[in-house]
Amino acid sequence: MKTPSQAVARHRTAMARSSLSRPVDFALTDNILAPGRTFFDYGCGRGDDLRALSALGYSVSGWDPGHRPAAAKDVADVVNLGYVVNVIEDPVERLETIRTAWCLTQTVLVVSGRLVWEARNLVGRRLADGIITQSGTFQKFYEQDELASWIERALGTKPVAAAPGIFYVFRNDADQQQFLANRVHTYRPRLRIDPHVTYEQHQELLAPLLNFLTMHGRQPRPGELTVEHECKIKAEFHSLGRAMNLIYKVTDDAHWEKVRIQCQSELTVYCALSRFGNRPRFSQLGAGLQRDIRTHFQTYKNVTTQGDRLLASCGNAMMVLMAARHAGVGKQTPSALYVHRNALAELPPLLQVYEGCARVLCGSTPSANMVKLSVVKPQVSFLTYPNFERNAHPTLASAITVNLRHLTVDWRDYSQSANPPLLHRKEEFVSDEDPRRRLYHTLTRAEINAGLYEHPEHIGTLKGWQQMLRSAGKVVRGHRLYNWP
DSSP, X not given: OOOOOSSSOGGGGOOOOSSOOHHHHHXXXXXXXXXXXXXXXXXXXXXXXXXXXXXXXXXXXXXXXXXXXXXXXXXXXXEEEETOTTSOOOHHHHHHHHHHHHHTEEEEEEEEOOBGGGGTTXXXXXXXXXXXXXXXXXXXXXXXXXHHHHHHHHHSSOOEEEETTXXXXXXXXXXXXXXXXXXXXXXXXXXXXXXXXXXXXXXXXXXXXXXXXXXXXXXXXXXXXXXXXXXXXXXXHSSHHHHXXXXXXXXXXXXXXXXXXXXXXXXXXXXXHXXXXXXXXXXXXXXXXXXXXXXXXXXXXXXXXXXXXXXXXXXXXXXXXXXXXXXXXXXXXXXXEEEEGGGXXXXXXXXXXXXXXXXXXXXXXXXXXXXXXXXXXXXXXXXXXTTTTTOSSOBOOEEEEEETTTTEEEEEEOTTOSSOBBOOOGGGTSOTTXXXXXXXXXXXXXXXXXXXXXXXXXXXXXXXXXXXXXXXXXXXXXXXXEEOO
């Protein structure tokens, strides 16, 4: 990165933060910045991320042309190029910068930039492919797909969307594929364990083995459990096989059959989504993922063939509609299926791929707790309803909408709206296993009995719902309906 010119005050873009920046926060949450990995911040600004990570015990360093120009540019496992490519007005220098950061990267490069929706209320004048703000800084705003394509052209490697405006670029194919496999929604049926003295005596010792069997649906190979756990289990039971026999003795065979089916479904969804970009060869997968595939499908071709069929079905509007209408979870409307995030793993595999296609484009949206799967056009929306659990009728704060036909990602803010959309019948959105589902259902029955749902066209927004409550002389406190005092 060259020394900032007099015309563009790049140093003013460095924000003072009291918490981690979004890209670094995502890298921690996604286990990209795992314990033991080194971290270098290319364009670290005032160094707030460096101080926070250092306090967490990470080995960190950083360089910035305005605030740390004399610092060394260190090679590191994880390199962060956080909101740098959007503040460089020279496209050639912008390209040089990301390539330099890539050369320093040993494992994962984290690249972030500002998206077009952030410019809606920004005042400035045009300069090259961006604008000069009133404070004299330059900002280049990207479409999500535009930023992904630019990164791929610059580095010759397809990035993975971590979140809107944030991408990971992996050095190693196996690391990338394991990350993508881990992003597939997982669901496991509840496990009932029969009373057994020996098992109860060794329950804590057997927990890592039980967790592995539950997640992979197969026996662990040497090295897949920690050496410490494996040695302790063998010391007590003489072999992993005997320990597993005890687990199978106190559990139901039908449970493990359900786990096997679920593992197959998740691997199929992963392989369907691996079509985005260049699907890896089997040899490019990590050893654990290879073993999962061999156990549940015998060959890589078997699972990729099923994955391709699923992906093709997502392009068939009638198949999507039929899958949505026969889904065992979620709320049906004429135009969409709405599902709470705790029930996404219970969707049919086709709909999981449909939702996964949208996440391939936009990445994760942690604040979103509801997903809207359109059945009238290829579109998925990630909706944020703050305080969903506590508020009987939460209102919509924001929506990120991914159009799969046009490959666009858009954001709408409802947080300042005086009359935002509002939810009813919360029990219909969540999993059957949600512990609060009965509470939601009880409130819905009370509201139906009070006649509050007789005109659904009037109650879909906050003001309409409040007016209906006033007209009926009712008030909702917590998740109970009362007569107005």
